[in-house]
Amino acid sequence: MTKNNNNSKNPLHGLWALTNRDLKKWYKNPVILLLGIIQPIIWMGLLGKAMNLGAIFTSNSISFPQINPPLLPQQQIQIGQWLSSVAASTMKNTFGTADYFSYMAVGMMSFVVMFTAMFSGMSMVFDRRLGFLNKVLSTPVARGSILLAKIFSAVIRALVQATIVLGIAYMLGLSVGADFTLLNLLGVYAALFLISMGLSSIFILIAIRSTRQETQMAVVNLLNLPLMFASNALFPASLMPEWLQTITKINPVTYATDATRQLILYTIDMHQLAIDFLFLGAFAVISSAIGILLSWRYLSK
């Protein structure tokens, strides 16, 4: 005969089971893992190495105009040295570090986190399409847990992938700042955790009622470039036109990138870092809270 279903339950039961399921699908399939990090690595390797901005201002790339009397070779060398030091300080003032590769490699960590978050919505669409979501909805799992599991699995995936990207960037020649310690690395993870939590909440929320991958892909494609380029991930926001700067100021990618750069490359400006974390924290809490609230209403038909 049927027994009574007095299984001891906490309100978060099933949360880890669902998170673990998404993670298993990911690490059991190395191709997906590889595809997730291959793009930022290509960006880093090609764009980061190709845009050797520091080299623009060296004496080799500048031809001296013919003047009378002609410059002596000794003078040419002096001017060349002077130009090099101007170039170095220009780079330092613009990018905060002497080489563009290091600058953008750290930006790529935000990039990989952003991409993982964007595609986390896709797995929600697939779960709905394949009927898995309906099965989960017919069990006593809290609706918020269904959403939280998606968020957490996206966050864990993002952090692992960001670590791999950082490791590869280091091998390719990322030069960390003088003040860098392992403690800073914890800060980096905190910043990436917050941004990936916020972004994946938003993208999962967009997918919450969708049954079509196409819609989700369109949204991802629409938001991907603005999030990327209207931020300081590839280029300093301070040099952008004013209207673009306004966008970068509300773009969470800017704050995550700034925080990670400060922690990895720069000498930390405590005031700015506090603002970064405050913004990221608020972003993560608000978007995941909205997600959980709406999941109660919109997961079922």
Next chain:
Amino acid sequence: MAEDALIVKGLTKIFNKHLVAVDHVDFTVKKGEIFGFLGPNGAGKTTTINILITIMRPTEGSAVVCNHDIMKDATGVRDCIGVVPQEYTADEDLTGYENVILCADLYGVPRDESKKRAGELLELVELTKFKDKQVATYSGGMRRRLELACGLINRPHVFFLDEPTLGLDVQTRAATWNYIKLLKKQFGMTIFMTTHYLEEADMLCDRVAIIDHGKIIVTGAPNDLKESLGGDIMTLSIQDGKEDVSDLIKKVPKVKEVKKQDGTYRIKVEDGEETAPTIIDAVRAEGHKVTRLSLTKPTLDEVYLEYTGRSIREEEESKEGFAAQRMTMRRARGQRAMGGH
């Protein structure tokens, strides 16, 4: 009240403000009973199940599942039910065992208990040998059995089966019926199932409700329904069937009813074996030639035909090949329902 596992009153679901999928449905299912919803696709069977398992909200009406109201205490309902959906919902990337454990976790079954139950259930559906294989490698029948195991992991009081043998070949279908009967015997739970296979309803269900266009047309035990037809069914065709001979046939004793359908006569008759020759004689006497004649003991198909005016088999044939298309339609319906909110 306590004897009823399922009490449904005036349940209605309207999609997008005009598509009535379920139309004021009332029924009760007693504890320990196998109750079947029989009807063609699009009749509202799956919508009804989705409402009862609390993944869809009804537009109107109420339902109580093992003493929990589906609207007021959805979690209470979810705790005491098991569900085997129409689609294969097991995760293909995981193994069979991992899938069952995942289901157990979703119900909050403690790990030591869930391991024990998973082993037992996989043994019961004869998947022990394949439990560590990825579900992607399973056949249709195996996946259906895995769904059964997953659905039973929380020892449900009411077990919902949505088209449990859809898309399975005849042998696998028969095997699945045996599993369902076995599970029922082992756990003694109430089962609510939908099907459009008449044999399935006849074979498994204690009671069936015939549903068409969202409405329950008749409810009863398969045998009672068949007997309610009041006799055997004879179909008869005559050559050059333009002239109506219905009145002629009606005059024959023991003929209860005559319906003319597309040039053939559908005759309800008592003691068919003895009455048939008399009918033929009567028709011949008027100079008509009988070209075709058949006599059947009533089946659920006859019941279905009697109450809906259509044969479920005709519809079944056009459906069978279009499983994929129907899935798409169901999804499209979901999409529209979304816009309707």
